[in-house]
Amino acid sequence: MSMPIMMLLAAAQDTVAYVTKPSGPPDSSGYMWAGYAVTALAYGGYIALMLRRIARSNRGQ
Amino acid sequence: MASASASSSAPTPTLPSVRGVDALLVLSVALVIAASVRAIWFTPVDAMLGAAQKIFYLHVPAAIAGLYIACGLLAIASIMYLWIKDERLDRLAESAAEVGLLFMGIVLVTGPIWARTSWGTWWVWEPRITSTLFLWLLVLGYLVLRGAVESPENRARLSAVMGSLAALLVPFIHLTVKLFRGLHPQPVVIKPEKPSMSGEMLSTFGMASIAFILLFFALLRLRYRWATLRDARAALENA
Numbered sequence: 001m002s003m004p005i006m007m008l009l010a011a012a013q014d015t016v017a018y019v020t021k022p023s024g025p026p027d028s029s030g031y032m033w034a035g036y037a038v039t040a041l042a043y044g045g046y047i048a049l050m051l052r053r054i055a056r057s058n059r060g061q
Numbered sequence: 062m063a064s065a066s067a068s069s070s071a072p073t074p075t076l077p078s079v080r081g082v083d084a085l086l087v088l089s090v091a092l093v094i095a096a097s098v099r100a101i102w103f104t105p106v107d108a109m110l111g112a113a114q115k116i117f118y119l120h121v122p123a124a125i126a127g128l129y130i131a132c133g134l135l136a137i138a139s140i141m142y143l144w145i146k147d148e149r150l151d152r153l154a155e156s157a158a159e160v161g162l163l164f165m166g167i168v169l170v171t172g173p174i175w176a177r178t179s180w181g182t183w184w185v186w187e188p189r190i191t192s193t194l195f196l197w198l199l200v201l202g203y204l205v206l207r208g209a210v211e212s213p214e215n216r217a218r219l220s221a222v223m224g225s226l227a228a229l230l231v232p233f234i235h236l237t238v239k240l241f242r243g244l245h246p247q248p249v250v251i252k253p254e255k256p257s258m259s260g261e262m263l264s265t266f267g268m269a270s271i272a273f274i275l276l277f278f279a280l281l282r283l284r285y286r287w288a289t290l291r292d293a294r295a296a297l298e299n300a
Contacts, residue, residue, distance in 0.1 A: 024108070024111075025106065025107065025108060025109055025110060025111035025112075026111050026178070027111060027112070028110070028111040028112050028113035028178040029111070029112040029113075031112075031113040031116070031174050031175065031177060031178050032101070032112040032113050032115045032116060034174050035113070035115075035116040035119055035120075035171045035174045035175065036097060036101065036115075036116075036119065038167070038170050038171065038174070039119050039123075039167050039171060042163060042166065042167055042170075043090075043093070043163075043167075043276070046160075046163050046280065047086070047090075047280070047283075050081065050280070050283050050284060050287060051081040051082070053287050053291075054079050054080075054081040054283075054286075054287050054290065055081065057079070057287060057290045057291055057294060058079065058290070060294065
């Protein structure tokens with residue numbers, strides 16, 4: 001009895017990592033998207049920072 | 062960040078012309094987007110780990126660029142600076158450290174996202190992960206040190222010592238999976254046996270590696286040119 005409750009709690013905590021499927025790997029696409037989004041934000045943010053620094057230096061600030 | 066690099070014998074300073082967006086940056090960003098599209102939509106899903114395994118195509122290329130290339134450049138430029146005292150080497154070391162910090166940061170963020178699905182936990186204090194975090198903190202300390210020392214000569218010399226010492230961690234990090242028992246997997250591509258990946262996955266990994274390394278050099282070039290402009294402007298103001 002306690003095992004299904006634990007599984008439900010685990011599923012409520014993390015619906016990607018713990019929910020078993022009849023076949024194949026768990027659907028972890030949310031984590032994949034999170035990884036790619038974080039990377040895009042980091043590179044985009046750094047490029048924006050560099051462009052701002054160069055624009056300010058060119059303006060003499 | 063620091064305002065000027067070490068030089069007291071500069072000729073009459075002239076401001077270099079620096080463009081923010083150049084062909085190398087555009088090409089590298091386009092390649093990274095193409096590699097990501099290929100990884101997400103046109104590469105098979107791992108049978109055991111699911112879609113989260115596709116973080117591999119970000120995580121490992123970022124580690125190659127951030128740890129091996131950036132820290133290698135940081136060490137070489139720092140040691141060369143201590144030898145020949147050329148301010149361009151100081152700027153190269155500074156730029157490699159900052160861009161390397163970004164790439165290592167991506168390694169340290171994407172790793173736990175992937176670990177959550179494959180290990181069931183965000184973080185484990187195991188040798189490779191912990192030593193990579195230490196290296197990231199050392200490089201961050203290197204950049205903080207640069208901002209804290211006012212004299213350009215002292216700043217360049219002290220940070221060159223710290224930069225060359227920090228990079229000594231890289232061979233240790235590389236060997237951690239061989240020396241210690243940890244959760245981090247062994248190499249799957251570069252190893253004595255055949256790579257443990259399908260041909261499609263391997264070609265996506267190759268494309269992503271080229272794209273991220275090119276992006277690293279595009280950002281390094283941009284950062285170096287900005288540092289040159291910043292130093293030239295500082296020299297002009299002091300003249």
